[in-house]
Amino acid sequence: MLAEWEKLAREATAKNEPYEGYLLRLTEAEVTTRSANALAARIRNACFPVVKDFDTFDFTAIPSLSKQKVLELSRGEWVEQHYNCCLIGNAGTGKTHVATALGQAICRLGKRVKFVTAAGMVTQLEEAQQQHRLDRLLSQLERLDLLIIDELGYLSFSRGGAELLFQVFAERYERRSVLVTSNLAFSEWGSVFQGDRMTAALLDRLTHRCHIFEMNGESYRFRESMTDKKEKAPKKAK
Numbered sequence: 001m002l003a004e005w006e007k008l009a010r011e012a013t014a015k016n017e018p019y020e021g022y023l024l025r026l027t028e029a030e031v032t033t034r035s036a037n038a039l040a041a042r043i044r045n046a047c048f049p050v051v052k053d054f055d056t057f058d059f060t061a062i063p064s065l066s067k068q069k070v071l072e073l074s075r076g077e078w079v080e081q082h083y084n085c086c087l088i089g090n091a092g093t094g095k096t097h098v099a100t101a102l103g104q105a106i107c108r109l110g111k112r113v114k115f116v117t118a119a120g121m122v123t124q125l126e127e128a129q130q131q132h133r134l135d136r137l138l139s140q141l142e143r144l145d146l147l148i149i150d151e152l153g154y155l156s157f158s159r160g161g162a163e164l165l166f167q168v169f170a171e172r173y174e175r176r177s178v179l180v181t182s183n184l185a186f187s188e189w190g191s192v193f194q195g196d197r198m199t200a201a202l203l204d205r206l207t208h209r210c211h212i213f214e215m216n217g218e219s220y221r222f223r224e225s226m227t228d229k230k231e232k233a234p235k236k237a238k
């Protein structure tokens with residue numbers, strides 16, 4: 001309002017606009033700026049590794065992924081209903097890209113989102129435990145509408161780390177949403193969580209109300225570097 005009031009007042013005087021109209025436009029400008037700032041803060045706090053959206057995602061590159069279903073998830077009803085989402089597939093198929101784009105869409109709906117790698121999450125939990133502030137971290141996590149855990153399966157955890165991660169999943173069950181990306185099929189999750197019982201209990205909760213997308217295919221990164229090479233090849237020949 002401070003930035004706009006003089007300009008808008010001049011315009012209102014020039015147009016002989018009544019005071020109510022001026023006040024309305026001034027407050028509208030304030031509300032617009034505030035919600036843009038709040039969204040920017042939500043996206044900042046979510047700690048996305050890169051800011052990638054659906055506009056740069058080529059759904060034709062991964063036919064096994066339903067564009068319609070993914071875009072439906074960006075409308076956020078599943079987060080309202082405390083459903084989960086899993087993106088499972090080999091490396092380079094766009095799991096992190098889709099998770100980020102979905103996370104941002106959920107931020108735009110006014111929700112609190114956090115993006116973290118599985119290894120990063122376990123480190124944070126272990127550190128918090130050592131420093132006797134685990135309860136505080138857990139209650140911070142609980143306030144998030146959507147927790148995105150990326151790259152489950154690349155690194156395995158200690159027994160203690162796996163138990164802490166399990167606790168996070170268990171506390172969110174039917175109360176808050178989780179989005180997990182993994183290169184491992186569910187049948188292989190035992191190797192990360194050590195112990196079939198804990199893995200079974202975790203999968204039971206995670207997949208109970210869950211949208212599961214299989215994203216297996218050729219690595220987009222690999223494909224891109226191959227086309228780069230092909231495009232560069234004729235130039236080299238000159």
Ligand code: ADP
Pocket residue numbers: 052056057058059060061062090091092093094095096097098220221
């Ligand atoms: P993953 O997490 O499955 O290993 P990423 O999401 O990191 O894969 O994707 C690897 C790179 O390829 C990223 O730069 C990503 O933006 C890009 N990428 C992957 N799939 C697509 C796609 N279908 N359309 C556009 N870019 C893609």
Ligand code: MG
Pocket residue numbers: 095096097150151
């Ligand atoms: Mg990834």
